[in-house]
Amino acid sequence: MTKPSAAPPSAAGAEEQSSTGVIDPPKDVDKKKLAKERDQAKERQKDRLSALEPAQLIDLYRQMTLIRRFEEKAAEVYVAGKIGGFCHLYIGQEAVAVGSISALRPDDYVLGSYREHGQALAKGMSARAIMAELYGKVTGCSKGKGGSMHMFDKELNFLGGHAIVGGQIPLATGIAFASKYKGTDQVTICYFGEAAVNQGAFHESLNMAQLWKLPCIYICENNQYGMGTSVDRAMSLRDIAQKSCAYEIASEFVDGMDVLAIREATLRAVERARKDYLPTLLEIRTYRFMGHSMSDPGNYRTRAEIEKYQERDPIKLFVASLLEEKITDQETLDKIDREVREEVEDSVKFAEESPLPPPEDLYTDVYANPIDPAKNRTA
């Protein structure tokens, strides 16, 4: 038997460890090393940019901007009392949906949590269908029955918005199971927040996915807060990608503010899934600039913290790269921004002018095969 030792192995080690056991960065920063790393990162970014056509890159910008403007408008109409219920915004996380979905084929599947407006847009749903759903109109993507947290589009293989934390993870596992069962090479992406990682559904799903080799890409959008509870206060092992070891599942840690890094990591995961039916866990570290929902008091984090992350706004960073490499110019980007704003305005107009669901819709869609015992009996 070995005796547990309370003392750290060396004096130097003791200095590096904080009282919570987390290793702090060294006090003497090696500036040369940092500069070298920065140069390497720039080179990598150049490679990533050159891997895509300018039109593709500009489209990534367009999609991220559409999500940003859509969500800003959603906040506005929410405050104006035009939409009800809960409203969880994606602002700050746009690169995750856009980068990862850009690595998919149109017939691949996507599922998300209740913070899914951005993922729905990235999968190709129209701003009109989503805005009308927020308005609870019959023209919405779920006929006004789902709302903000339950966006669905069968044609686009967008399989929902799910509002129980982690509930979509077993579902995505089943969709991937069905792809393998049917012998198709379709891939499923499942988005969830880091708080969902504490749910049993996450662990049960990853175990089955690797056990049965299912083509599912689990994307943990680690925005560092489950409502108002920081990951530090909720998770014993905060390195989420490392949890994949428990299930021998491939994993990567990805910068959530870098749309091209997300795309690249997802492409690697897609290849594993499509060719070998293998799952992957991606931890994508991101940050939500807005509250958990529209009723968030915001008292669990500081303005300074939010501003620190806003310096790494994924859209700003991407624009800087595009301009630096002269892939496009500010004028073009401004024009896209104006077009996107118009698209969002149009979605509001469409939603406002659309009819409410008719009262008889209350009782439709409960059953696919409704049964009337009286009729059945006499048949």
Next chain:
Amino acid sequence: MSTITIREALNQAIREELARDETVFIMGEEVAEYDGAYKVTRGLFHEFGGKRVIDSPITELGFAGLGVGAAMAGLRPIIEFMTFNFSILATDQIVNSAAKMLYMSGGQFKIPIVFRGPGGSAFQVSSQHSQALESWYAYFPGLKVVMPSTAADAKGLLKSSIRDDDPVIFIEQERMYGNKGEVPDDPDFTIPLGVADVKREGKDVTIVARSLMVPIALKAAEKLEAEQGVSCEVIDPRTIRPLDLPTIIESVKKTNRVVLAEESHPICGVNAEISAAIMEHAFDYLDAPVKRVSGADVPMPYAKNLEQLAIPDVDKIIAAVKEVAYLD
């Protein structure tokens, strides 16, 4: 017609539907190599292989949700719970995903799935393994709930459930797997969901019974006829949701007296619902208050004598019939 057990009838239903439709698969704990904890899936793994008959880890929430996802993507899963007691771990996926998906997607995603397994009391397996949970599941719009009491019903209703496009909770009874009955040999024999069966015709008192209570109610009816000259009609709803209320109401209008027998706890139970419906639709026809006979309102005890006291028996049903008939 062949005389087979309920276990064999269920096995035939699953076998025939696996053979009929490639999109049907069965998943659950010990369903494949072990041949099923209660042998309902005996032989299926050898016949259909590991792609269609799949042993799952003990991970009820996980494989229930996997089944719902597979149904969203076009398959028709049969998810076996070794017993329905373990389905409690999976209720999030049954209630929040399976029951609501069609509605909250505006009609886009139907969920053709069967969650099946034994429920109710077994033989001295105590509190956590002896629960009748049908009233839980019957509560939720979007789910259908089926409880067969004979071999023919078990086969015909399970085949209909597998072919149905909605999530079906199919609760078998642990004590009844060995009960025998005549079953048609026709591989296309099905029984429609939502249709009650009059198991015995009578004119004096209606007994509504399901699952384990059906054979017990039939025995009580025989005794009452022979010993008291009371003619009982025994109705088995077979499907709890949707409930074939017209058949029950019609019978009550004829007999004017009704006893409701169930194995489950009385509070918020299925019989509370049937009782309210009878009051709403046949109040003026009643010659006596509706009488419920339910399982004891306690967790199931282990001791054999206490267990027997907790489950309604022939004597309790006879006493209830006498009460509504104002005998003694």
